[in-house]
Amino acid sequence: MTPSTADHQPQMLVEDFEELARTAHELVRLEFINGKVVVKPVPDGNHREIIVWLQEMCMQHRPDLRLYAECELKIEEYRKGRAKPDGVLAPRKHFVGTGEWAEPDGVLMTVEVTSRDRDTNQRDRVDKPHGYAAAEIPVYLLVDRDTNSVTVYADPEKGEYRSVTSRAFGVAIDLPAPVGFTLETDELKEFAY
Secondary structure (H helix, E strand, C coil): CCHHHHHCCCCCCHHHHHHHHHHCCCCCEEEEECCEEEEECCCCHHHHHHHHHHHHHHHHHCCCEEEEECCCEEECHHHCEEECCCEEEEECCCCCCCCCCECCCCCCEEEEECCCCCCHHHHHHHHHHHHHHHCCCCEEEEEECCCCEEEEEEEEECCEEEEEEEEECCCCEEECCCCCEEECCHHHHHHCC
C-alpha cells in the first residue's frame, strides 16, 4: 500500500465511530474527519462567550435563523465524516425530527472557534473547511483566537471554498448570502486571550 493510499483509509467504519461517540465520556468531544477520530477540546469560558455573542448577533440580524451550539453533522464526500461544529446556523426548527447526526442540507453556516490546542491548525484551518465545503455548506466562519482574526469561507465548489476573506478582530466582515449580514467584530477583542 502506498503512503497516499494509506492516508485515505479510515481508522474505522462510520457506524463504529457513531457508537464510540455515543458512549464517550461527557468531557470528551469526538469527531470523525477525513477518516480519523479527532478529539476536540472542551470549550473554555471565552470560547463559550464567543458562541453566545454570535448567537446574539445572528438573532439581531436574522431573527428567522438560529445558531445552534454543537450540532452533530454528517460531512465530507458521501457523508462519511462526522463533525460537531461549535455553531450551526440554520432556519428555526430546522433540526426538529432529525436523528443524532443530521444531514447538512439546509445548513447556511458552520462556526468554529479555535481552542489553542496542538491540533487546531489541522482541524479548524485545513480539515474543517474541506469537510464543510464538500458537504456544500455555503459559509464557514472561523473565529481564530490564535491570530485574533475572523475568516469567512464561502462559495463551495468541488470540496473547496472558492472565496476566503480574513479580517482582524475589530474590523467588520461580511457574511455573504445566504447568511447576508455584516458582522461587527469589536467585541471579539475582549475574548482574544
